[in-house]
Amino acid sequence: MLNKLQRHQTLRIKGFTLIELVIGMMVIAIGIVMLTSMLYPQADRAAATLQRxxxxxxxxxxxxxxxxxxxxxxxxxxGGVPACNSPTGVACSATMGNDGESRDAFNDVDDYHGLSESSIMLDSSQTYADAYPGFTLSVTVNYLDTTTQAEKLITVDVTTPSNEVITYQAVRSNY
Structure with missing residues (x-):
């Protein structure tokens, strides 16, 4: 009789009950759901960071x-002569944009007004769209104050493949 009781107790210790198995599977399922809900958004953020x-x-x-x-x-x-629009200098250009030069011959800031992704890169036969597929580029150059014309605002807008527009700006002074 004692021998049967010992065998019964050792069998109980070695296995799992059905309830324990179900609870274990639920805990694992909840853990997997939490893990995937945290990892998948990270992959999207990594792609957005790379695009930026x-x-x-x-x-x-x-x-x-x-x-x-x-x-x-x-x-x-x-150098050597006064800057344009200075008291002893000549007048600055009235219009922004290319003065008729080829892309490789751009020689002043406002020549870049209107530059886009379809423009050819400097000293290259490749366009910006070829080098940065999926990105769009727009460059504008304007006077900050049209009366003094002492500073030009350069704005570069880059649109990522996910349609996020990122604007970069710089001010160039007439010195």
Whole structure:
């Protein structure tokens, strides 16, 4: 009799009951749901972050190129003469935009007004759309104050593939 009781107790210790199995599966299911609900949104955020980094890269390259050019067509590229619209200088250009130069010959800030993703990149046969597929680019250049024409606002709008418009701006002074 004692032998049967010992065998019965050892069998009980070795296994799980149906209730324990069901509870265990529910705990695992809840854990998996919580894990996936936290991980999947992270993947979307990672893609958006990558697009923002590429947007900044594109805008930075265009802004650096613009920043290296002279203020106005009427300003001497090598200095030595007064800046346009200064008391002893000539008048600044009245219109913004390309003065008829080819893309590689842009020589002042306002030549970049109207630059877009379909424009050819500097010293290249490739367009911005080729180098940054899915991104759109729009560059505008305006005077901050049209009466003094002493500063130009450069605005670079980059639209990511997820249609997020990111605006980058810089002010260039007439010095």
């Amino acid at each position: 980094v590429k947007s900044a890269e594109l805008a930075h390259s265009v802004m650096n190129e613009i920043w290296g050019k002279r203020y106005d067509q009427q300003t001497n590229a090598n």
